Amino acid sequence: MEDLRCICCGRQRVIQTSWTDANPDRRFFSCPTNGCNQFTWVDPSICSRAVQIIPRLLKKVNKLEARLQTRNRERKLYICLVASWCIILSMWFVM
Structure with missing residues (x-):
């Protein structure tokens, strides 16, 4: 097994x-220290x-996730719009 310590700073x-x-x-194995660019590939290319x-x-996948987030945001805005109109109409009928 290869030594898992960084040659520059000695960290795991x-x-x-x-x-x-x-x-x-x-x-790949890499050093967690910022600025230390030591790495070794684990997998073959x-x-x-x-x-x-x-x-x-x-x-x-990224494009589909972005589209899903947009649809979720639109759904939430639609629910808020319907709820606000329900509140406005209920207030109007009470007067």
Whole structure:
């Protein structure tokens, strides 16, 4: 097993996942200290086809999540609008 200490500062390295377009879903050991750029790949590099496919899939997922958030926000605004009109109408009938 490889030594999990950073050679620069001696702190315990942590495992992280790269989500860059060049290395999507590839794990690596990195130092938790800011400014220390020591890292070592854990996983072997993936095939070129996966490098093309994974970033596109991630972009689609992000776009769908953004659309879902927009729809949830619109739904909340619609509920607030209906509730406000109900309150206004109930106040109008009371007078």
